[in-house]
């Protein structure tokens with residue numbers, strides 16, 4: 001038990017701030033999640049934005065893949081679906097940098 | 111920028127939200143709130159056929175069936191005062207309940223810390239530090255968990271058999287073969303949350319006294335295999351696998367074995383043969399694997415989803431798990447909902463949820479708003495459940511009574527355009543391909559049934575064929591060696607039970623009104639209805655439609671390949687089938 005708490009505490013230190021998760025299971029990748037992931041990372045680097053971009057498994061909404069979940073401080077946590085490369089770049093510019101949520105791409109909210 | 115509030119809007123009927131948005135915008139403008147409130151249009155609200163949905167954050171108040179007249183009330187109470195507006199319906203409770211999929215789409219499957227941060231491996235540490243194996247098995251029995259691989263055998267009971275056998279070596283195997291067409295629940299769990307399966311297996315290993323486990327995964331799932339292997343390495347490095355786990359003195363390790371994608375290798379005795387490096391053929395039971403399994407040692411085989419439930423049971427207590435679901439079937443079930451449904455994907459619902467809720471409330475209904483014909487559950491071992499039984503609560507017993515099975519969780523939705531003869535032919539053809547050939551009832555019976563179905567779909571069927579199908583089915587059920595042959599006729603039997611009329615149309619009238627059996631229908635243009643728009647001609651891929659916009663059109667039956675593009679394209683229902 002103690003060991004688990006150690007791992008947990010250490011990990012939680014690294015988990016502060018904004019993050020983006022991309023569904024990278026077979027269903028997501030088949031729909032283009034890898035391209036979306038690359039675009040998010042590229043756009044974040046170009047704009048010098050600090051946001052953790054991570055992968056996760058299938059959230060079940062396969063009809064709306066690729067799915068991108070975004071948490072930015074002060075903005076409701078939402079999941080964008082059917083994301084393409086240009087939407088991915090808009091997520092960095094508008095949502096992460098501008099704190100403005102994108103229209104017409106949200107498939108799930110917290 | 112720097113909005114104080116956000117209003118999320120969506121028309122859950124799929125209509126145009128623009129007029130509502132404009133009205134809402136006008137109201138906010140009149141109130142001087144436009145700078146402070148962002149309006150966001152959702153693509154999908156996760157609820158369907160409930161009119162306009164409005165959600166206001168940060169209060170998180172959700173309204174449904176919102177009318178234009180309600181806008182002022184919502185802005186006045188919720189946007190200005192942060193309070194729920196009276197008289198407007200709020201969102202109904204969530205239908206899904208995620209236990210197996212609790213971490214899928216949430217954790218990074220390639221990072222063990224993510225899993226640990228969400229109480230991963232806590233169940234294992236609790237079990238090893240405070241329970242003996244008999245207590246673990248008692249807890250499993252209390253939970254009422256039944257196998258999710260198809261058979262529905264109580265997991266605790268199965269474990270107790272292997273526990274009772276004295277032997278120097280025992281094994282636990284995770285069945286990740288998942289061969290049913292349309293099913294991919296297990297793949298998603300292995301890819302999305304592999305550690306929950308490893309943790310479940312380790313708890314199982316401790317309970318029965320095994321020091322070694324295998325994950326049997328089909329090679330067509332390369333990503334699942336890679337992630338499971340990575341997870342095993344990380345668990346070993348953290349001391350959750352290997353020697354003396356959590357200082358308890360319990361040793362346990364895991365290895366992956368690849369399957370070559372044969373459906374029969376999902377059957378437990380064939381799976382064991384395959385892990386041993388032999389040809390994947392089943393053998394008669396008893397002895398059951400729990401007594402004599404892998405290399406003749408006591409072996410427990412559990413499905414991926416069964417195992418992923420186990421950490422949850424020990425974290426939250428068996429009593430709490432047993433409160434979910436129905437009397438005979440506890441907990442939740444994951445379904446892969448596919449076919450003619452608007453929102454295909456994985457759903458996890460408490461046992462006892464009705465098929466209608468799954469297909470319409472969660473799945474959003476039928477594609478193109480066509481009529482639903484039936485739902486197929488249990489894959490090639492299961493059957494169809496017609497529209498009038500959609501309100502049946504889903505559990506092991508109810509589906510069995512309807513002539514289908516729960517199966518591993520494939521759920522294929524069929525609309526009025528699907529032909530039951532065609533569907534039966536597909537499933538039976540699958541079983542004929544996948545039969546290992548060892549026993550005659552399955553090898554010969556399956557082939558004969560398929561021949562009859564092919565005859566029927568070519569218009570050469572006779573009424574006696576329907577009786578013959580039933581007779582051969584009976585023989586296969588009684589005499590086949592394993593579940594594959596015993597259940598292969600289920601799709602045929604259940605479609606015969608509910609849709610005998612469709613079969614008779616094929617046999618007696620020689621017609622397939624669904625337009626699937628190519629020899630049993632023709633497309634013709636109904637000249638009275640035809641508006642001579644030429645859409646059919648332009649859509650025909652084989653130039654089988656002659657004529658012009660002045661003279662009208664004709665289909666050349668010799669050239670026509672019955673693809674149905676003209677039928678789909680015609681806007682005036684002027685093509686008959």
Ligand SMILES: Cc1cc2nc3c(=O)[nH]c(=O)nc-3n(C[C@H](O)[C@H](O)[C@H](O)COP(=O)(O)O)c2cc1C
Nearest residue numbers: 257258259285288289376377378412413416593594
């Ligand atoms: C032809 C055939 C295929 C099967 N395929 C699978 C499969 O893909 N996955 C699975 O878990 N069980 C499958 N089973 C059921 C297994 O034999 C076994 O009952 C199950 O893995 C036990 O695990 P459970 O008690 O956790 O459900 C299959 C059975 C038959 C007869």
